[in-house]
Amino acid sequence: MTTFAELGIDQDIVDSLAEKGIVDAFPIQEQTIPLGLPGQDIIGQAKTGTGKTFGFGIPVVQRLGLDPAPGVKALIVVPTRELAVQVYEDMDMLTRGRSTSVVAIYGGKAYEGQIDQLKAGAQIVVGTPGRLIDLAGQRLLDLSNATEVVLDEADKMLDLGFLPDIEKIFQKVAPVRHTMLYSATMPGPIVALARRFMSNPIHIRASDPDEGLTQANIKHLVYRAHSLDKDEVIARILQAEGRGKTVIFTRTKRAAQRLVDELSDRGFNAGAVHGDMSQEARERSMAGFKAGKRDVLIATDVAARGIDVDDVTHVINHTIPDDEKTYLHRAGRTGRAGKTGIAVTFVDWEDLHKWALINRALDFGQPEPVETYSSSPHLFEDLDIPAGTKGRLRKMPATAAVPTVSGEAGGEAGASRPRRRRTRGSGGGSTDGAATENRSASGEGAGTHDGGGSEHHDGKSAPRRRRRRRGSGSGAGAGSAPAAG
């Protein structure tokens, strides 16, 4: 295996990486860094979680050199605010041994700090399109000297929704420049389109085309959700043996909010990220998940791409995504950096055609129709979740000595865990998406940091039941999608 030190990278950058324990280069890094360093335009394609960020980040930093002149010389555009924060942090790490300064420019935040950093002479900008164009329009951001330009999640950035913004941005950056586009997914038409913004780009695919598109490190399990109480099954999956962190994707913001309420109510340590939350709440949620203060993240596709969190062992598609690209990116939140992961997908009856499409595109070769949860012993075997339990499942308390209550008498449960009013209904409640700040029973008593994971919920004993009205919006299974739009 090639090390970063062997790729022609400046020593201080190699040192910054080494301090983080990063020594060996992934194939995409090995193949693109030596090309990016001398300024070759690159379309870089590699599977999720295999190091694309450094593939462009290292050449950008090194090519800026040690020139202390203030002003924006490099621009990295990303599709979501959280990804802007993450890539900013990576770039900040890479520049630690030198004076190059980095700033994150994205919406939902006060202008002031960002403007101050620009005025202070920031040289590398990582940002989302809206705020970039906003500040450029106000002459607070001068991109005319940006000679290093990167589109991360490039196919998304060149997608219809973003393309007009990206065109505007390309009009503002230096006409003679070094351009790099990276993504795990690069459909042919997008590659063709991308060439418009590049000069003689080389298209690097870090994996053998015969190998298929999916990550070998990820096990894919797909279940038909017809007449299935998805909340219940998800609650079981969350008790799988060896589960670390888990990301659950929903189709809509409302579904994400409902599910985080539901799972929090069941005692899981869950937070949410979606576009109806304040930016502050989004970032708090992400940070809490990354730090291990929460081990369940419920998200819309805002978190489908790029987000890199250690020790995500499970990805759950509460609703199947629309296309194979989104499927691939969502699943790719696990199985990163060589680790293994499990992706579980529930297919609602009305979404069977989506599964057919994804199955074909990704060449899963899984027999159709998809397996039915209730008749599939695989689910239990593969997921190692407590089987045979009935009723409303909630998280097993960390303390082993909790008696099993099998009736409807939930008195003692109410005593040990304060009842929480659901903050839904009126106004479309965007609280802070974290649903609850205090989940005392499972939280503080149990040792809050579930980072280590599974030793808490050792119990495979029957879950205990809690009395609670069903039906108020927390409907069962297949019907959990909001009434069609």
Add this chain to the structure above:
DNA sequence: AAAAAAG
């Protein structure tokens, strides 16, 4: 059609 991205 949803979600994202400016406010």
